Amino acid sequence: MASHAIEIRNLYKIFGARGADHVEAVRAGMSKTELNATHNHVLGLKDINISMPAGGVMVVMGLSGSGKSTLIRHINRLIEPTSGEVLYDGVDICRMSELDLREFRRHKTAMVFQKFALLPHRTILENTCYGLEIQGVPGMERRRRAMEWIERVGLSGFENRYPNQLSGGMQQRVGLARALTNDAEILLMDEAYSALDPLIRVDMQTVLLDLQKELKKTVVFITHDLDEALRLGDKIAILRDGEVIQQGSGQDIVRYPADAYIAAFVKEVNRGRVLRVETVMTPLSGPVEGPAIPAGTVLEAAARDLSSAGASVAHVVDPAGLPLGRLDLHALVGAMVTESTEAREAAA
Amino acid sequence: MALCDALPTLLCKFPAIDDGTIRVVRKTIDESFKALVRSYANVIDVVVAPLQWFLNLLERSFTGAPWILVLAILLAFVFAASRSWRITLGAAVAMLAIGLLGLWNDTMITLAIVTVSTLLAVLIGIPIGIVMARSDRAQRIVNPVLDVMQTMPSFVYLIPVVMIFGIGKVPGLIAVVIYAVPPMIRLTNLGIRLVDKEVLEAADAFGSSPWQKLKNVQIPLALPTIMAGINQTIMMALAMVVVASMVGVGGLGRNVLQAINNQFFTIGFLNGFALVGIAIIFDRASQAYGRRLQKHSEVVHG
Numbered sequence A: 001m002a003s004h005a006i007e008i009r010n011l012y013k014i015f016g017a018r019g020a021d022h023v024e025a026v027r028a029g030m031s032k033t034e035l036n037a038t039h040n041h042v043l044g045l046k047d048i049n050i051s052m053p054a055g056g057v058m059v060v061m062g063l064s065g066s067g068k069s070t071l072i073r074h075i076n077r078l079i080e081p082t083s084g085e086v087l088y089d090g091v092d093i094c095r096m097s098e099l100d101l102r103e104f105r106r107h108k109t110a111m112v113f114q115k116f117a118l119l120p121h122r123t124i125l126e127n128t129c130y131g132l133e134i135q136g137v138p139g140m141e142r143r144r145r146a147m148e149w150i151e152r153v154g155l156s157g158f159e160n161r162y163p164n165q166l167s168g169g170m171q172q173r174v175g176l177a178r179a180l181t182n183d184a185e186i187l188l189m190d191e192a193y194s195a196l197d198p199l200i201r202v203d204m205q206t207v208l209l210d211l212q213k214e215l216k217k218t219v220v221f222i223t224h225d226l227d228e229a230l231r232l233g234d235k236i237a238i239l240r241d242g243e244v245i246q247q248g249s250g251q252d253i254v255r256y257p258a259d260a261y262i263a264a265f266v267k268e269v270n271r272g273r274v275l276r277v278e279t280v281m282t283p284l285s286g287p288v289e290g291p292a293i294p295a296g297t298v299l300e301a302a303a304r305d306l307s308s309a310g311a312s313v314a315h316v317v318d319p320a321g322l323p324l325g326r327l328d329l330h331a332l333v334g335a336m337v338t339e340s341t342e343a344r345e346a347a348a
Numbered sequence B: 001m002a003l004c005d006a007l008p009t010l011l012c013k014f015p016a017i018d019d020g021t022i023r024v025v026r027k028t029i030d031e032s033f034k035a036l037v038r039s040y041a042n043v044i045d046v047v048v049a050p051l052q053w054f055l056n057l058l059e060r061s062f063t064g065a066p067w068i069l070v071l072a073i074l075l076a077f078v079f080a081a082s083r084s085w086r087i088t089l090g091a092a093v094a095m096l097a098i099g100l101l102g103l104w105n106d107t108m109i110t111l112a113i114v115t116v117s118t119l120l121a122v123l124i125g126i127p128i129g130i131v132m133a134r135s136d137r138a139q140r141i142v143n144p145v146l147d148v149m150q151t152m153p154s155f156v157y158l159i160p161v162v163m164i165f166g167i168g169k170v171p172g173l174i175a176v177v178i179y180a181v182p183p184m185i186r187l188t189n190l191g192i193r194l195v196d197k198e199v200l201e202a203a204d205a206f207g208s209s210p211w212q213k214l215k216n217v218q219i220p221l222a223l224p225t226i227m228a229g230i231n232q233t234i235m236m237a238l239a240m241v242v243v244a245s246m247v248g249v250g251g252l253g254r255n256v257l258q259a260i261n262n263q264f265f266t267i268g269f270l271n272g273f274a275l276v277g278i279a280i281i282f283d284r285a286s287q288a289y290g291r292r293l294q295k296h297s298e299v300v301h302g
Ligand SMILES: Nc1ncnc2c1ncn2[C@@H]1O[C@H](COP(=O)(O)OP(=O)(O)O)[C@@H](O)[C@H]1O
Pocket: A015, A016, A042, A043, A044, A062, A063, A064, A065, A066, A067, A068, A069, A070, A071
């Protein structure tokens, strides 16, 4: 099973009876407020172009009402687009026939929901089996496969309970197990962790990261929380009023926020725990100095290493031990405590 | 009337269509309805025959079997549904009292017709309710029909029933079903429409076909509401068997009817109480069953 990239191209969604009639106006620059006021239609998504990395975690971030749920629902076409394409493995999901779409949903995608959306009258095991049952997998086999995932998400012993006998965090583990049991290449998670308490949330993020190391699915993860986005995302897209206002790696977004809106978001981030050494290192010039710090180390940890070594300069090395760049304590501390000049310019 | 003197007659005395015209219209409608019924007599017989057979079968088994066996089966049903010793014991006491008062046989006849009409109402009501839940247009069409069915006095639709099916048990049964089916339809529709949108979306996201969605999600989640519909249908059927006795249904209803005609105060009330007794048994048992169904739907944790 190799996961592929998801390509979203020129995607528009306008809610209302005659959405298609207003695409041109929106393309020409009509705003969400204006569209609503003059035509009584709601702009859901405007000209979305994202390529979601194969086998990686794509995070879509934005405030409530920015169109995140609308966007993720186009990938399994729970919402019909007004215009545009969603390509997976060379096929436009938006043009699939009813039957092809059902097969695509059964075998290629699985989804985790914000409010869990478990079947209350079924046990944890029966809920976890659901996707396989729909596919027509025989009872014995689907129970065996479901049990594996129930174990993996740490719910052994609970398989005969009912959802309402479990806490929210445990219910979402069931949601995750149900999705993973489907063995699909695409995993869609719509604010899957937003309803959970902060500690449980971090727990569940770890569960996802651990699983993803081995599964390498194409994950689309929706959140309104930047810390969560930075922790999980290989790539992040930020939505506002149905438009993508910035996309790139978490490092890029924290260091070079595209506008004041994103800068305001990023200000609250603990940069020392997010930015990695390779983002602030400078090219090697002259001899290698100081302790070796592996690429991928966050700044806070690097600062700790530097100070315990009593050094003011270190060098960054790749997994093979080859030097990649020079890290200087001054620049490191600077990146941890201040916004970059680019951001200040953008904010001004 | 002084006021009438000042007004033209047209505004004072309501200008009804004259009797002659109404008589002609009435006659035409009645005659053509009768003609229609006559020309479909064969079809009607074919439709009625299985109902007649089933009703007779049930009535004969209920009245023919030893009372102790019937009582045991009834109590087993009540216990299976309610899982409550209190309700089962109450049912036993009520049934024994009915027997002691000499109403066992009539009660069995009434139970047979209520059972058949409830089954029919469920069989007819659930599919119609499902169709209504799936289509707003169907809902717009069916709802006013149900409104009429529920507000039209039940005596009135005994008339076409008798004209079509004649006098007897089966016409009575059909009248009971017509009277008792609306809550079944309404609550099936309501139950399905109230199913959590997120859960439905999840079913879609996993690629459920419409039938899988109905079978795995909509019906099970609507079941407590559907059970409430069955409960109401039983109650309405029990109320209607008294009225249906006017067209030839036997049992407790007929005793009540005779008591009305002859001013038999005591007999009337005893039969009335017997009906109340079985109504309470069915009500408590089906409600307890509904509550058990709902057990896992209640949110315990946030
Ligand atoms: N079915 C719908 N009909 C009309 N407007 C909708 C519908 N679904 C969503 N919207 C609107 O689209 C916008 C984006 O919604 P949504 O994707 O749910 O945002 P998010 O998930 O980011 O909170 C909101 O303004 C919302 O009101």
